[in-house]
Amino acid sequence: MQYLLLIHHGTTPTPPSEEWDALPDDVKQSVYEDYKSVASTPGVTSGLRLAAPDTATTVQVKDQKTLTTDGPFVELKEAVGGYLLYEADDLDAAIELASRIPAARLGGAIEVRPIVTAGWE
């Protein structure tokens, strides 16, 4: 069996941010080490780091119109039903793909989050 583990950060500071920088070095160190140890556990395929939630865009389709909202999907009672990765030129292309996913028009929503790649601060 394969499982997807979704990591919800809640209000915990994550880099890059002033709040993260303000944490004591030993705390930051142990967070990094714990992530490293989880990632190197047999059976784990190390995941992707998402950019901060405030870079998210939520896409929903109502009456065949694509509605775009700034920020993550906030309906917490909704369950995540899956995910996919899409290599796209820009956000417009990602929004277009998101609007074709049936959940977007069936009352759900697709949250589009950039993946952090090397080079981005």
Place this chain on the structure above:
Amino acid sequence: MTLEQTFREQWGRVLAALIGFLGDFDLAEEAAQEAFAIAAERWPRDGVPSSPGSWLITTARNRAIDRIRRDRTLAAKTRLLEPPEATEDTMDATTFPDERLELIFTCCHPALATEAQVALTLRTLGGLTTPEIARAFLVGEPTMAQRLVRAKRKIKAAGIPFRVPPDHLLPERLAAALAVVYLIFNAGYSAPPARGDLTAEALRLGYALAELMPDEPEVHGLLAMMLLLEARRAARFDGDDVVLLADQDRGLWDARKIAGGRTMLDRALALRGRGPYVVQAAIASLHADEPRDWAQIAGLYGELARLTDSPVVELSRAVAVAEADGPAAGLAIVDGLALLEDYHYLHAARGELLRRLGRVEEAREAYGRALALVHDEAEERLLRRRVAELGAA
């Protein structure tokens, strides 16, 4: 033209060209500011160059290239992997494509919150400073600064493209951009004249859009509507008090703006425009006539209500119908607008129509409900005057 006016006029175009070239808002803004500072020092001494815009773009570009060459981490941030040598020759205006449209569509992208779209448009295209924008929207400076930083970061991190949207996205995106310009206009228009110059800024944006998208009727429609409304602005307030259209001193209307607005409206109609802004411009044009053709105004509000599905427009239609066919006909429409139960204008309109029908007690009650809902002080004083007039009758 003063140096400041020249800067104001060039800022959007210079910044757009730099963002297009560098692919980074912050770096472009810094470089533009540097170039404007150099110009402020040199131009009074050496004279204004024949093409100020190209001079500013070239200078800013060279500064940015120098900085990128010195700082490799900066190079990674921009789209310039191999920065060219800085050149000293000033290119003519045609060398630099006008990229203000790309900039407008980036700033008004629907993945940004509306308030961020407004702030970013004013900052990048209008050249307003952060404190100026904060003041205009009555928020603290740190809040506005944060809003701008966040928006720029999202554009970069989320990959919002710097381009004019392709045809299949254009109608929707254009509507979003026009809505931002209209919001800016409204923020200036609904406040007493003392508060900033937002209507002038919106008009500037409107003219730029009309120049850049000459075939889009709604662009001309929005500009026409803004001109026709702006023409009456000086007459809309007596000190801090609101003066209704019927009571306005027409001598205070700006005849040139009315004529300009009507020319724009004709252009929009010639392009076969019949969208919401064109219809609103046509209504504003009819409102500038004396006597007013209320039947035609009511008809156009009906068309606008169908286009926008808005109960607020339906309320305006009711007021026009009352003028054309009598207060009872207007009241019948108002009473069907249950959706606007919490909208003070609904009760104010009801109060006025009931007064005309001689139903004074019901009118007083309606004005009372309007007063309970109103937040704007000028509007509140207007309502109190209405109630006082009832008592005297």
